[in-house]
Amino acid sequence: MAEPSPKHDVFQAIADPTRRQVLQMLADQEMPVTAISGHFPISRTAVSKHLRILSDAGLVKERKVGRETRYRLDTSPLLELKRWLAFYERFWENKLAALQRFVESDDSAGAGADAGAKAFLALLERDDPAER
Amino acid sequence: MAEPSPKHDVFQAIADPTRRQVLQMLADQEMPVTAISGHFPISRTAVSKHLRILSDAGLVKERKVGRETRYRLDTSPLLELKRWLAFYERFWENKLAALQRFVESDDSAGAGADAGAKAFLALLERDDPAER
DNA sequence: CAGATATGAAACGTTTTGGTTTCACTTCGT
DNA sequence: ACGAAGTGAAACCAAAACGTTTCATATCTG
Known part of the structure; x- marks a missing residue:
């Protein structure tokens, strides 16, 4: 019942x-x-x-303003x-374990280069509890 | 050069x-x-x-064993x-706004419980500058 | 009101997609 | 050696995807 009859899925x-690109x-x-x-x-x-298809998938919402229709992003379907x-x-x-070992090894010379990798790892870990 | 000429992308x-379903x-x-x-x-x-397409996208690897070809999952393209x-x-x-309000409200009794959430928020904020 | 602007709907064409059937080739088991 | 098993390639098909042009309609603007 809750299903919005997605003729096009995400x-x-x-x-x-x-x-x-449109979404972006x-x-x-x-x-x-x-x-x-x-x-x-x-x-x-x-x-x-294309906008119609995105709309079918729920990724975009439309709002009529005078003679124009304004489209805006709705990311909630991305949850699926x-x-x-x-x-x-x-x-x-x-792979993660390998990357982690690399990042955490204190002998890594260039400290700045690790920032991205660290953030990435943290991000992944933060996401994990959802599943499993 | 590094591009594996992905005739089919992920x-x-x-x-x-x-x-x-095949991937699953x-x-x-x-x-x-x-x-x-x-x-x-x-x-x-x-x-x-279908397997060919998955293979083109790099999601599946094949290995010949006698007369049969065994396929196995490779999730690395999912990184993209x-x-x-x-x-x-x-x-x-x-979700973020709600969490932020909760964390920043100083009347929250249990202080310890916020640690994770705070880290979570900080992480997100640190990631933002990447774009825009 | 009249013309310009903004948009969706319709009709149509071409290319991809997802599927089938048939055929050829290799490998396994007796 | 010979038939069965496991596959991929080729030829073919119907339907969906993606795009265009044309048309109708609603809304601004002077």
């Missing part, structure tokens, strides 16, 4: 590179169709159809993707 | 439900084509083509997906 919606554009700000399509080599109508991904994260453990 | 590979099956064990296709209503050849997803996590503001 996996399918993000499969197309153009749609991923909408990350910063709400935008009408024409403004969006201005950034692509394809027609406005084509972009409109995150959960799907989480299942496979337990298979990364070998 | 996003595309996981877009199909059948392929996601391979999570537990290495399997030959026939064994895999036994779990699907489609032909063995069809499954074989994870990174893509991570970008959008900062938009899960509702």
Whole structure:
């Protein structure tokens, strides 16, 4: 019942590179169709159809303002993707362990270079409790 | 040069439900084509083509053993997906805002319980500057 | 009101996709 | 050696995906 009858699911919606770009554009700000399509080599109508698909997947919400329709990002459907991904994260453990050993080895000379890796590891660990 | 010329990328590979099921099956064990296709209503050849696509995306590795080809999961390409997803996590503001309010309210009695949450928030904030 | 702007819907065309059936090749077991 | 088992490649098909052009409609703006 709670299902919004997703004619297009998230996996399918993000499969197309153009749609991923659209999502990225909408990350910063709400935008009408024409403004969006201005950034692509394809027609406005084509972009409109991509937006429809994103909308079907729930990744985008629309709001009519006068004669224009403004689209904004809604990331909540990405939760499903995150959960799907989480299942496979337990298979990364070998790699993670290796990376962790490297990061934590105090003999690593360049200290600054590790920041990213450390943040990355922390991030992964933070996510883990959701699954398993 | 480093690019493995991904004729099919990860996003595309996981877009199909059948392929996601195949991945899930391979999570537990290495399997030959026939064994895999036994779990699907489609032909063995069809499954074989799905495996090809997964292989193109790097999600599956194959190993010939006698007359059979055993496929096994390789999750490393999912890292790209994870990174893509991570970008959008900062938009899960509702959850973050709620957590932040909770953490910053000084009337919270149990001080110890906040440690994890604080680290969590700090981590997120530190990640932000990457984009924008 | 009249023209410009913003957009979705419809009709249509081309390419991909997901599937099938058939065929050829290699390897295993007797 | 010979038939069975395990696969991939090829040819073919229907449906979906992605794009375009054209048309209709609603809303601003002067």
